[in-house]
Amino acid sequence: MTPHSIGRPGRRHVVVVGAGPAGLSAARAAAEAGARVTVLDASHATGGQYWRHAAGPHEQLTDEELRLQHGWDTYCVLDAAVRSHPAVELVTRAQVWAAERHDDGPRLHVLVGEPDDAGRVPLTFSPDAVVLATGAHDRTLPFPGWELPGVTTAGAAQALAKADGVAVGSRVLVAGAGPFLLPVAATLAAVGATVLGVHEASRAGALARGWLDRPWRLAGTSGKLLELAGYAAGHVRHRIPYRVGEAVVAAHGHGRVEAVTISRLDPTWAPIAGTERVVEVDAVCVSHGFTPRLELAVALGTAITTERFVDVDVRQRTSSPHVWAAGETTGIAGVDAALAEGWLAGHDAAGGAPDERRARTAVRRRAATHEVARRMAAAHGIPVQGAGSGPGWLRWLTDDTVVCRCEEVTAGRLRDTAAVTCSTDPVSVKLTSRAGLGICQGRMCSAAVTAILGAPGALESRPVAAPVRLGDLARAAGPSA
């Protein structure tokens, strides 16, 4: 298969994977530094998760849609800069499904077309540099009944509301951990749902330690703090209660969710006996943070940190030559961090001067946003150890709780398999129990599986990064564009 290339030969070719805040920022910086740039995104539109929208590139958002967006002007400027630059080719509906390391650099395999369409066009790229800006997906801790229809991740509810103006239910409860719960509740209220409450698992002490420690250090992040204050004001307007130290520990219903059990939590997130109460709902949205998309980074051999993010240096270079990373693949720090990191990655990948004034500005911005990230992790991070064995949230689970939803593997089955095979190695348990072998390839369950097994390690190696048809694979082996 011949590698696809665009633009004038001779210039450095940078491929940016992902057209969210980090990817758009990287593409603009790389083009301005003189590279020819290809931007690939699996979605139909640019903007990523933060600026998710339904409209096409030249359509205006309605007033209603605009109310759900933040920093829309920044997006419009960035998107226009990328689209109008003569050295940039933007390909949407372009799924990078595999990445390979070769002696002369990385190779990316792409399918262009509607998801799961039989006629997608295969392309291969062998660029000088790759910027991975593939973002994250939300992480949800399992609980009994979480597989019932009507239980969604907070991110899925947010995406549905932003892209289609649809609320996941009419009586909705939002639960989990992190400031992301606030925009989700605000968006749901804006599209007409009654939000019964936001239940944050972290207790007041952890929140105060994380957010109130040396407040002057947050001075450079006033934009994000104002955005959060805006959500809080919206919650007051819509009378949405915000409770801390509480979690949804079970969902109940026949055929779909009809009620949830909420419990107060101790500092390890173990439920406090006797504090349970049942609330009737027709939908519940749950997220406990984010998990970075690491498939392509792992395939390209980049080092991964102990917190399971792509390890980057001050110039956003990974440990693999030719590979840079930015945005939520490198840490959960929000949109401003993604923009600053993307700029630095694109600029450096294109061979831009590291001491340029704009580079110094981006470094300062990144440092300020990382202060927010540190506080988010301290205030809302999932406790890793409880009083007994493992984190307290493991006590939400019964033996019958489904952990791997694709293959319907329960917590009890995972523990039995580990006992029978005398192994808690995640790969061994995956092969013997099938947890993580289904269509999502462990994206949703692998962190929970390793916590239940009490095992180090993770199931992040996915040579095929997205579901592909066998016919596509066969065509990919033939000549390409």
Ligand SMILES: Cc1cc2nc3c(=O)[nH]c(=O)nc-3n(C[C@H](O)[C@H](O)[C@H](O)COP(=O)(O)OP(=O)(O)OC[C@H]3O[C@@H](n4cnc5c(N)ncnc54)[C@H](O)[C@@H]3O)c2cc1C
């Ligand atoms: C579902 C969801 C909703 C969110 N909504 C909000 C919100 O409303 N407000 C808020 O403050 N924060 C939100 N966040 C957090 C938000 O993602 C970040 O603050 C910010 O968008 C991160 O930017 P990014 O560029 O790193 O990643 P993203 O914005 O996630 O962009 C990554 C892009 O990479 C593309 N991509 C990934 N893998 C591939 C591949 N293999 N091939 C091709 N393209 C690929 C994706 O389609 C996506 O467009 C949300 C997160 C999630 C997961």
